[in-house]
Amino acid sequence: MHRLWVRITFSFLLLMSLLLLVSGFFLAELMKNTYYQLKEKQLVQTAHLVLNAVEMDKTGLHAEDLQNKVILLSSSIQSRLTIIDKDGVVLADTKDDPLKMENHAKRPEVKQVLKEHLKSGLSIRYSDTLGYSMMYIAIPINENDQTAGVMRVSLSMENIEKAIRNLWISIALVLFAAFLLTGLIGMRLAKSISGPIEEMISVSEKLKEKDYTARVRMKSKGELGQLANAINVLASSLKSQMDKLHENEQRLTGVLANMMSGVLLVNIEGRILLANRAMGQMLGEDPSTFTNKHHTEVGRSKELSNLIDQCLKTGHEIRNEVHFYYPKEKIVDAHLAPYIRENGEVNGIIAVLHDVTDIRRLEKMRSDFVANVSHELKTPITSLKGFAETLLDGAMEDEELCRDFLTIIYKESDRLHRLIKDILYLSSIEHHGIPLSIEKVNVTEAVLSTAQTIKEGAAKKNLKLILPEKKDIWIEGEKDRIQQIVLNLLSNAIAYTPEGGEISVSIKEEDKAVKFIISDTGIGIAQKELPRIFERFYRVEKARSRSSGGTGLGLAIVKHLVDSHNGKIEVKSVEGVGTTFIVSLPKKQNNVI
Template identity: 90%
Template sequence: MHKLWVRITFSFLLLMSLLLLVSGFFIAELMKNTYYQIKEKQLAQTAHLVLNAVEMDKTGLQAEDLQNKVIALSSQVQSRLTVINKNGEVLADTEDDPAKMENHAKRPEIQQVLKEHLSSGLSIRYSDTLGYSMMYVAIPIHENNQLAGVMRVSLSIENIEHAIQKLWISIALVLFVAFLLTGLIGMRLAKDISVPIEEMIIVSEKLKEKDYSARVKMKSKGELGQLANAINVLASSLKNQMDKLHENEHRLTGVLANMMSGVLLVNTEGQILLANRAMGKMLGENPRAFSNKHHMEVGRSKELSNLIDHCLKTGHEKRKEVHFYYPKERTVDAHIAPFVRENGEVSGIIVVLHDVTDIRRLEKMRSDFVANVSHELKTPITSLKGFAETLLDGAMEDEELCRNFLTIIYKESDRLHRLIKDILYLSSIEHHGIPLTIEKVNVAEAVLSTAQTIKEGAAKKNLHLNLPEKSDIWIEGEKDRIQQIVLNLLSNAISYTPEGGEISVNIIEQEKDVKLLISDTGIGIAQKELPRIFERFYRVDKARSRSSGGTGLGLAIVKHLVDSQNGKIEVKSVEGVGTTFIVTLPKKQHNDI
């Protein structure tokens, strides 16, 4: 594609060439006609002069020496003279014998005078006799106020044609020079106009391609300068707006990416336009793969799809708990609302999913905790009330019976006291009511000193206790908490290991932490029970737990004690074979603990 200035210059030159050609032809024709008119007047004047000279002797056309007179006059006027009567017969001629000449009645200039009765006749034509073009001018001859003939004066226009040719050459040169000058001026003007416009076009193309740094650098005046300034202002405004849009987009992307709630944007056709990372995690797929898919393809929940379709049809927001079974079972709080434009038209649906699985699980655990606490408290309180009523009814009179009942009341009250004490202690740990006192602790020494307190219980059941050797394995933590962890785990191992079994305690020192392994050859724990063993009041063997005097809070306390020291606890068990608890404690505690 040619540049703009070339097209403007070409169009300008084409227009100017047409204008100059038309002007040249007009001027040449005007000058030619003017030249012919001047010659016509000159010939007419010559004809009148000759006619007056011929008629001076009053003989007129009947003069015998008319031929000689005309020839004599022709030397003075340098033109061919011809006298013709009203019948068209040639009476006298300066260049030929009148007697030999044909009748001139049909000649145009003669007819204009004789038949049309004009004051003069004019004709320009090629003369076969002479071999070149001639101009003929004829005037009437009157005798006694009657038209008697015609005086004709003719002149060769060969010189006139040469003069006209020179005129054409002059005009052509002038027009060519004018064409060159106007071409140069037009090209300059075209560049002055087109170069800024072309730069503006380039800047506009860059803006279209999202290069908002492009600016019109050429300084122009007038309307082009105003247009260039307007484009620069527009580019600056676009850059600012796009920067704000990108910033808002980044903020929105960051918010959506880090939201714990799943967000889904669905258009009116049910196709997914946007999904954040949390939504992909809930649905078990990469959220980028959701684009342009129908919500039923990725949701895998008929209940959720029905809610979206209902909102699309009615335009009313809905909120309901929905259950997902893939990739794992979970409960979500689904909030579905229409996305409405300024004109009130619904352009899509926004779906926000809150995972309430843990909340519902905690609510269930809280409900179970209340039920368990009530159940645990009910048993000793019922016992206390029953035996107290029995004593009040007269059993106090029997000293032996009274002592037995009081012993039972004491044991139940002690059990009740331990239960309440464990509950309060667990609550204090959960709410960080007991601050962690960081000190240097020798793990091996803490384990061995704690094992001394349970040796008697192990010996009663004939259990073989394997303890680690004395060593210096130091960590940062709280000795009392470490000993309580060991005590609870060993007590559980003794309670759930049959007579003649074996309990082992091992310590493994690693680069950054220490692992404490407590194993037994007890009854073991079923795999389905393992995820819940650290819940409060959760018992694997409820009958044996109560008979052993346990409160069901031991492992829950252990879990919180380990967590309070930035550790972790794991359990591996095979039912009927045994159980191993693995406690991992860091060697260094963080300063914010």
């Protein structure tokens, strides 16, 4: 593609060439005609002067010395003179012998006078004899008001044609100089116009390619300047708008990427336009692969697909709970709503999914807790009330029976006291009501001193208790809480290990942590029960734990005591084989709970 200034210059030069050529031809032709007219007038005047001189002696055409007179007159006139009678016979001529000359009646200039009766005749023709053109002027010779002949004056056109050729050369040179000048002016003018336009085109191309920093730098005046300013304003406005759009896009992307809720954008055809990271985690797939896929092709939830189809079909908001079974079982609160175009047509739907699995689990835990607390409180209260009523009904009279009933009332009230105490203690730990008192703790000493308190219980069931060797291992923590962790775990081990079993306690020191490993050969815990054993009042063997005096809060308290030390607890168990609890506590406490 040629540059714009070349096309403008070429068009301008083409137009100027046509104008100059037309003007040159017109001027040359005008000057040629003017020159011919002047020569024609000059020859007519010469013809009249010669005719007057010939007719002065009144002999006219019949003078015997007519030839001599004509030759004499031509010496002072640089023209050829010829006298012809009305029949075309040459009577006198200054160049040739009239007797040898042919009849001139058919010559154009003679015919114009003799036949057409014009005042003068004109003819310009090429002479083969002379080798150049001649201009012939003829005027009538009148006698007695009758045309008696013709006076013809002729002039060589050789000099005139040379003058005309020189005129053409001069005009051509002038026109060529004018062409060059106008070409230079046109090229400069074209560049002054095309330069800003080409820069504007370049800026427009850059704007199309999303380079919003491009600007028209050339300073122009008039309409081009206004256009350049308008393009710069447009580019600035586009840059500002695109920056805002990019900023909003980044904000939206950041919000969507960090949302805990899954977001899915589906068009009217059911194809996915957008999915955030949380949605990918819920469906167990990479969300970047969702784009342009049909919603039935991603995830493995028929319930969700049915809700999407229903929302697309009806155009109404839908809210429902959906169960996911892949990649793991979840309960999801799905909220689907259509997004509408300006004309009111449904353009697609937005699905927002909240994982409510933990909420539902906590609701169940809360419900179980209320039920368990009610049940745990009901038993001792019922016993207290029943035995008190029995005593009031007359059993106090029997001293031995009264003592037995009072002993039972004391045990049940003691159990109720321990239950309430454990609940309050657990609540305090959960709400950080009891701050951690950091001190240097010799964990081996803490474990051994705690084991002394439960040796009697282990001995009653003939259980073998294996304790760690005495070795100084120090950590930062609260000694009472560490001892309570060990006490609760050992108490559970004794409670759920049959007679003749074995309980072992070991301590393993690592670079940054210390592990307590407490194992037993007890009844074990089923795999399905393991995720819930740290819940409050949750019992694997409810009847047996209650008979053992347990409140069902021991492991819940252990879990919170471990968390307060920024540690973690693991459990491994095989039903009928035994259970192992692994407590890991950091040596240094950075963030104290």
